Amino acid sequence: MQKLFGKVIETKTFSAEEREVSLGRKLQELRELAGMTQSELASRIGASRSAVSRIENRADVSVAALKKFVSGLGASLRIDASFDASSPVTLRIREAFEVEQTSDDQLLFPIFEEEPFRTGRDVVLSIKPQYSAPILDGTKTVELRRRFPVQVPKGTLVYIYSTSPIRALTGTARILGVEKIALAEMWDKYSSVACIERADFDAYFTGLGEGVVIKLGNVHQLARAIGLEELRDRFEFAPPQSFVYANPLLREALKHESSSLPH
Known part of the structure; x- marks a missing residue:
């Protein structure tokens, strides 16, 4: 079931014949069900009416366009x-x-x-060494991301996984807050503590108008970095592209293994 503008809409399983209808047609039906014209939706998502019309006439739609379309209807996309x-x-x-x-x-x-963060869960963040090192030495106090749940509770524990060539769990931190803001404002407010060059910043956020700032504190470097091979053997760990909820076994093991891990 999904709630849209105060109405409860039942999910439906379509037959093989119904699935032949294009995704665009289904989006059109959803827009009409929400009682919204193409022009009204276009205004909500910052697009032209013709752009909305093109989406509704396509047999396939990109995830980015699909997300934007349903967000304009007041819904969130889940695949x-x-x-x-x-x-x-x-x-x-x-x-x-x-x-x-x-x-x-x-x-x-x-x-x-785009769902609420799973409360009570630790996370593993994959971070390139040139950015994870300054986090561990206290120089870098924010991590910038294209996408990250903004509902993360303050105090959530983060395991820092330094990517290639280090490929190891190197430290922990606590999330002090998460902020989703326009990129221009992000650069003005946080570039001095993000330890990133402007060219790299612009390249990373290409195609976006806003991004996410993860504010970090209570940073601890592990007394012994735990390499990828050991992480795989002991925890069946696979490095996430961005972040992943941590296996509870990982925290339990590290609590007994490292006195530097915050409780």
């Missing part, structure tokens, strides 16, 4: 991968993440979603 409960990867996914068990036979893993 899931559905695994059979007997799949060998299901147990690993369930252990590492909070995922939705829809029945005894099916598990849903979110591929793309």
Whole structure:
């Protein structure tokens, strides 16, 4: 079920014949169900009416365009991968993440979603060494991201995974706050503590008008960096492209292994 403008809309499973109808047509039906004209939606998402019309006449739509379209309707986009409960990867996914068990036979893993952060969970952030090192020495106090949940509770524990060539868990920090702001404002307010060159900043945020600032504090460098091979062997760890919810076993093991880990 999904709530849209105070109305509850039932989700529907379409037959093979119905699935032949283009995605654009389904988006048009959703817009009409919301009682919105193409011009009204265009105004909400900062596009022209003809751009909305083109989306509604396409058989396929990019994820970026789809997200923008549904956000203008007041909805959020969620795309899931559905695994059979007997799949060998299901147990690993369930252990590492909070995922939705829809029945005894099916598990849903979110591929793309804008949902509230899973409270009470630690996260692992993959960070390039040139940015993780200044975090650990206290020079860099914010991490800039194209996308990150803004509802993260203050005090959430972050494990810092330094990517290649280090490829190791190197430290921890606490999230002091998360802010989603326009890129111009982000540069003005945080460039001095982000330890990034303007050219690299512009290249990283290409195509976006705003980004996310993760404010970090209570930083601790691990007494012993834990390399990728050991992380894989002990925790079946796979480095995330951006961030991932931490396996509870990881924190429990590190608590007993390193006196530098904050409690």
